[in-house]
Amino acid sequence: MAQDLVIGADVGGTWVKYVVVDTADQRVLQGEIATDTGDVGITIGLLAREVLGALGTDRSRVQAVGLACAGIVSPDSGRLGRSPNLPGWEQQDLSAPLRDAFGLRNVVVANDVNAALYGEYLHGAGRGCLHLVMIALGTGVGGGVLIDGRLLLGVHNSAGEIGHMILDLDGPTCTCGNHGCLEAYAGSAALLRRARELAAAESAVPLGSGGAISDSFGDFVNRLGTQLTTNELYQMAEAGDLTAVALFRTAGHRLGQATASLINLLNPDRVIVGGGLALAGDLILEPCREVVRDGVLAEQARNTPVVSAALGPHAAALGAAALARETEF
């Protein structure tokens, strides 16, 4: 039987999303299982049982497995380095449990945003481009860089940590311990924190709002407390609440500051913005584009498209599958 299938999986702090893809890039299977953040072997074992079980006799068609993981991943050694959302997985070998669980020699591992970028490059918002930057606005902010159709890993596999570009040494504290990183402005955790600060201090004036905080914003945010999500902030902004609009605008300006520097540095075809906050679309992307137009040096690069990711929540799993297919073992 032809070995025409590849499996791609994306390990997040809560779920492992997976796809099985054929040579025509059609998904023959997709789904998710819960992540055990304390144990690599248990999670990968469950994943293999679920996917191979669903494939049945077609399991013999599987050629390779790609696993994307949040954190610093070394594709050569198969090890995961720092990974705050997967504490029990840090400093663990990922390749050996994958080989054991799937009964396959051909396995690859990659950083999750790098995998998502590779997926977008082949099948999504970056199709037809050779030079891409991806910024993933999740709880934190991840990044990836593709040059000449190849992912940029760097000497320690830690290239593309765009979320920790320092934009203001006196800025808010970041999860990494530094101050003023992009993540401290444009990650959803930072946005929620800022929203609560504004709601708590009625006198605070957000950047660009031009006035005192609106009653509805403070009441709404205080009422929801820890239940507040960026989706609610998005809906408030869409409904015209000025404070909510200003929150996204500030995040978008900071995103633009980082994006302009990345365009000056790398001159990509496109910058792809993904992750949950990217669903706010032009509320966050338009302020970003404004800063890019003013902040980019080369005239031809000032209109570098800043676009939303296109592949949705399975982007990293699809990218991991593509990396598995393209790797020469």
Ligand SMILES: [Zn+2]
């Ligand atoms: Zn940081």
